[in-house]
Amino acid sequence: MISMSCMKKFSLEYPVRSSIKILFEFISTPEGLAEWFAEEITVNNGIMTFRWYDSEIKGKLLTKKDNEYVRFQWLDEHDHPSQYLELRINIEPVTGDLALIITDFCPPEELEEQKALWDMSVNNLIRRIGGQ
Numbered sequence: 001m002i003s004m005s006c007m008k009k010f011s012l013e014y015p016v017r018s019s020i021k022i023l024f025e026f027i028s029t030p031e032g033l034a035e036w037f038a039e040e041i042t043v044n045n046g047i048m049t050f051r052w053y054d055s056e057i058k059g060k061l062l063t064k065k066d067n068e069y070v071r072f073q074w075l076d077e078h079d080h081p082s083q084y085l086e087l088r089i090n091i092e093p094v095t096g097d098l099a100l101i102i103t104d105f106c107p108p109e110e111l112e113e114q115k116a117l118w119d120m121s122v123n124n125l126i127r128r129i130g131g132q
Contacts, residue, residue, distance in 0.1 A: 006107055006108075007083060007105045007106065007107060008105065008106060008107070008108045008111060009083075009103065009104075009105050010103070010104060010105070010106070010111060010114070010115070011101055011102065011103045011104075012101070012102045012104075012115060012118050012119075012122075013090070013099050013100070013101045013102075014099060014100045014101075014102070014122045014126075015097060015098070015099050016098050016099060016100050016122075016125075016126060016129070017098070017126075018098060018129045018130075020067045020089060020091070020098065021067065022129055023089055023098060023100065023129065024066065024067045024068075024089060026125060026128070026129060027070055027087040027089070027100070028064060028070045028087075030042070030043055030048060033050075035125070035128050036121055036122075036124045036125035036128050037050070037121055037125075038050040038051055038052055039051050039052050039053060046060055046061075047059070047060055047075065048060065048061070048072070057074055057075075057076055058074070058075040058076070059072045059073060059074045059075055059085070060072065060073055060075065062084060067089065068088065068089055069086060069087060069088035069089065070086070070087050071084050071085070071086045071087075072084060072085045072086075083105040084103070084105075085102075085103070085104050086101075086102070086103040086104075087100065087101075087102055088100070088101040088102075088103070089101075100122060100125075102118055102122070104118070
């Protein structure tokens with residue numbers, strides 16, 4: 001089992017031109033997430049299965065605040081209960097500009113690879129919603 005101390009928490013921020021409602025649909029629903037985050041997402045008894053090519057991971061929605069954020073808990077045996085994936089919409093108070101803030105965990109040696117994967121995924125999201 002990977003210990004919690006081996007995992008590094010990190011956050012990434014991406015500007016997104018979109019309405020809050022559209023962006024929230026893409027980060028909070030299985031259909032929306034399947035458009036940019038995973039190849040396929042199925043839900044069975046509240047457990048979401050995220051599939052990418054030849055791998056999959058199970059998770060559950062921990063918390064959700066409409067038009068603000070969602071937080072998922074991975075159910076893999078290597079994931080510690082205090083680790084999560086959070087997708088949060090930030091609204092710049094003065095300009096009203098939106099940003100997607102992603103908080104995730106990974107081993108320190110995989111940080112650059114994880115950041116590159118998020119960059120690619122969020123670029124896909126932005127193309128899907130026309131938010132470039």
